[in-house]
Amino acid sequence: MKVLKFGGTSVGSVKSILSLKKIVEKEARQQPVIVVVSALGGMTDKLLYTAQLALNGDQGWKTEFDAMVDRHHKMIDTIISDPSSRENLFNTVDSLLDQLKSIYFGVFLIHDLSEKTQDAIVSYGERLSSNIVATLIKGTKWFDSRDFIKTERVNDKHTLDSELTYKLVKKAFADLPRVSLVPGFISRDKTTERTTNLGRGGSDYTAAIIAAALNAECLEIWTDVDGFMTADPKVIKTAYTINELSYIEAMELCNFGAKVIYPPTIYPVCVKNIPIKVKNTFNPDNSGTVIKQKAENDRKPIRGISSISGTTLITVTGLSMVGVRGVNRRIFTTLADNGISVFMVSQASSENSTSIGVRDQDAKRAVEVLNKEYEKEIETGAMFPMHAESNLATIAIVGENMKHTPGIAGKLFGTLGRSGVSVIACAQGASETNISFVVEGQSLRKSLNVLHDSFFLSEYKVLNLFICGVGTVGGKLLEQIKSQYEELKERSRLKLNVVGIASSKKAIFNRDGIDLNHYHELLEESEPSNAEKLKTSILGMNIFNSVFVDCTASKDIASLYQDLLEHNISIIAANKIAASSEYENYAQLKQTALQRGVLFRFETNVGAGLPIIGTINDLKHSGDKILKIEAVLSGTLNFIFNELSAKVPFSETVRRAKEQGYSEPDPRIDLSGTDVVRKLVILSREAGYRVELSDVKKELFIPSDFFNSTEEEFWKNLPSLDESFEQKRKELEAQGKKWRFVATLDHGETQVALKAVDHNHPFYNLEGSNNIVLLTTERYKEYPMQIQGYGAGASVTAAGVFANIMSIANI
Known part of the structure; x- marks a missing residue:
């Protein structure tokens, strides 16, 4: 028996819901399946938004409600062809919608939206979608998950009663039909019998609970991606699907921003050693990601990189913290009592400061409650007021291969340092499966890209080149890069990505790479540029593994070198002006490159391509x-x-x-x-x-x-x-x-x-x-x-510049 869970995007459109039907029917021919579904894509947010309109006395709630009705009706009209089935489904759905409308009207009249009422409202998303899917797949039996998923009130939150739930799940599915259909997310309080839920992402959790209770062969999470990726593909275009992960690795990635599955999903199946498969409803033939006890060793030091943008780092500091018991307990108890989640902790060995990572939206409240908790100590000067630094990002590199492997942290921080990324705080657990660190938010993209490259997660190592000067030498260099591009990718796994090209009057930029077959035309169509605009554009791109290549004889361009080096951009110069300028300037450029861990190369200043x-x-x-x-x-x-x-x-x-x-x-x-x-x-x-x-x-x-x-x-x-x-x-x-x-x-x-x-x-x-x-x-x-x-000669000089580029690539 398998448990298959389909997310909101998998039931969000006609195309996806028909793909769901095909997937379920194929699996059901092999063995019994239990199918757990979410609300139609975006419906939970719409339910909550409409509730807020009603609470505020805004008549617009009726328009939003009518749009929900229309969406469900159109879905039924499109996918259910049998007249009798369609009529019965309409009766069921309209009955639920009438109930929902009455609740909204009550909220609108009395201007009150209690937690109980809100929980009831959001339950309708899954109740509606599950009945539609149950009717679509012939021979399906629909189950109300509230009858067997039970919660209890603990610390003012709805928490799963595992023992009772497992007992009721076994009872409900004692006789398994070929296809069972269950609404995810929703539950019922074991004492009051009121409708509750398992939290956002709770449909994954529902599926995991059922799989664990019934000792399923496998839990399949069907979503809109091919599985866990080595990094966020929206940021890193070379990110790819991870074939296998251990439970621990998957949990770490989920906790740090990988929104593939809801983190609590992993624990119930991990205890029972039930594998999880993450697959794509829109690409069912893809093998996806398998999560199990022990993933195969692919020899790469890490499995993936995850990140959380919108991080605030709050530092609790004071001399009175040194050696005093219970200081950290007070920090975390205070935050927990106020519903504030901490996802990273970093403490100095001297014990005089503790830094905690929270989301930006929780920062103001966190500072307020901590200042109140330590009010007396702050008044006496024994502690300082809370210091909060926002607009940061937290990054985690994850992988069990990091265990007992020397040099991982050194490589991590060395790589970031050479790219000009400053680490503000870091943390590593004794399990050695996760190194987490905080950087400035504007450095997130660069950090992710350079780490993805340096830890061999990218198919190719990438050098991002800014070519200045398209005359005899620059033109020949671009020809050589174009002619060698494919061979370098195939033979050396190196991608020379020309992201900027500047002539004496104009410049073009493209983070994804410029088409070298048409750069002349693109330059002609571009806006006028000068040395200062060129520098601003390059620094503004803040791109990783950057190399500025100067094929001009311009003093103005040479004057940019210091700023570029200070921003960790390597320089290759055919231009002789900088290296032959005042000795102090020459020495400063060399020293800056050394300090920043980048390269200042000018081999072609003398002898063209001669070494x-x-x-x-x-x-x-x-x-x-x-x-x-x-x-x-x-x-x-x-x-x-x-x-x-x-x-x-x-x-x-x-x-x-x-x-x-x-x-x-x-x-x-x-x-x-x-x-x-x-x-x-x-x-x-x-x-x-x-x-x-x-x-x-x-x-x-x-x-x-x-x-x-x-x-x-x-x-x-x-x-x-x-x-x-x-x-x-x-x-x-x-x-x-x-x-x-x-x-x-x-x-x-x-x-x-x-x-x-x-x-x-x-x-x-x-x-x-x-x-x-x-x-x-x-x-x-x-x-x-x-x-x-x-x-002398453009071709040999360009070849010498090319050799300098390759020397950087080989470091």
Whole structure:
């Protein structure tokens, strides 16, 4: 025998109620079933709302009542085809509705709504729906649950009398028909015989009581979801159904906001070791979630994450609490006597403060009664008035696999810390199946997402990328992300989610990800933006695992880095401005990233995709010391001097460098040595030296007048240098030498200069736009370490940025 319970959504529409019929009839062919049903979806709220209208003397109660009548009539007309059955059902339903109308009219006349009357009113929802379902399924016997579900008054509340109820249930179902139909939720006081109920969600409880009393094979809860989810799917789109849970895990998840089943449902069947199946009326073929004594070990450290928004944390504190017996008893007794539920407790080991979590709607009352309880202590200064902090959220990670597993709490708080989420209070029981903690309400979404990712509950690890700059490098990067997207998902279980794209004038954002096939069109249609709006939008999204990727050369964008890092957003910069700015700013950015547990990566600032900065850092971290750096760091200048020949004058080589994308948009940045100086400063700093831009000695090869004119004048005057360059080139060629623009760090001294090197020098055969770096260290003193390769070009730079992104993903 099975007990099947169907919730309000399962009887809320014609489609769902016909699905219910099919499910029950299929099960009934195998064995007897007892079906417990809730009121039509939303009906209990409607019954209570109408009662309030009547209590307030509002004639609108009649309109609401007529709407209820109409809804039930339409349901009957639609689903009951047999004329005789339909007529009998109408008689039963209309009789109940007439009774209900009389009660409402009485409330309206005398302006009084007692608990007894309200309990009677809400009982009609289940009494009506159960008669409709009983008529729909042929051969069904209807039972009035009030005849065997009995309550008693305990501490001014209706509480189940388990012993009497179990005895009456066994008696009522001594002879089981093929299908038994029972209204859930409602009950009857064992002494007064008045109608009572088991509380909101009580239909689940009714089903569990019957299943336990009759030792059912299984309790099935049919609802509108496929089962328990690893997290709230409205917040975490990657949440999925949990196949199996233990009773303890299910109870913990329910107590902390998972509204799949009513928490008291679990205890009666747990005692009898009866499994619970949670299934979807709208998707009956899905296997759902099975709750049993011992769930299968899937090796994941936790089963799921649950949360309660609208939390207030009340702190009871005072020196008089230390070592005094009964202080906590007074706290919880006072709150219980006033009907206030506490769902989390956190106490300092010093005993001078206890923090309790309550719902926001209970906070004001809780503070009032606690201040009254400790009124004398507060007056004498032995205790402080209650401190309440609202608009918080409570999160619980749940799983029996956490038992005796070292590092779970460390990983939890470390993960939250790196995401910029501050934990206000926390609690963990000795059972080790639940770690609960309180955060600011605005951090709830980010917290849930990052924990879902970090504890392997998500199918993919997600990096949320903000790409700034869609020119040569940014455009190539977006192409590379698009081309690698599916492969990374399949091979590395990594999802690169581009949630923001900004050009120099416009920006677009989408938390769910931007379609990279059409981002150009989306940018064109978007609102104007600037650096400040960009920062506001990024911080406002407050999204987890955020990475800001700067593919611009903008000073305004570089100025955003500090704020972004302080909000735990990692930064990858192709932009050289920040890392080569004042040393104090550079050091502060590095320190902020370290303190916040995020990354500030700028590998492509020097050498495009070459692993130069990474290699320097690896040498330093291994205990080596950088003594000297000699490098050709400008792919643009190397390209220019390699292209220079008797047939190709200097001005033409500069033009080719720009056309082929090797130079900055304004090639004077390269020709002035500014770009190389910045790169040398960055390398020097990464090597451990405090160097400013002004410290670098410059020996340039173009007159300063060329850099003070407009860009148009620069291009016009550039050919005037061709003759002198050709003359010097011939002299070098005769000597067997070549020009190289060399950056040098030598024991803290820095210089950039155009130098002539012969065929014995490692720089001599440097081709095209290649870069080369020689690192002389304490370990590599006699034979310097050499790094060489493409050092310019949008594709290789974008690839270097992509590699930085992947380095964050692999942490």
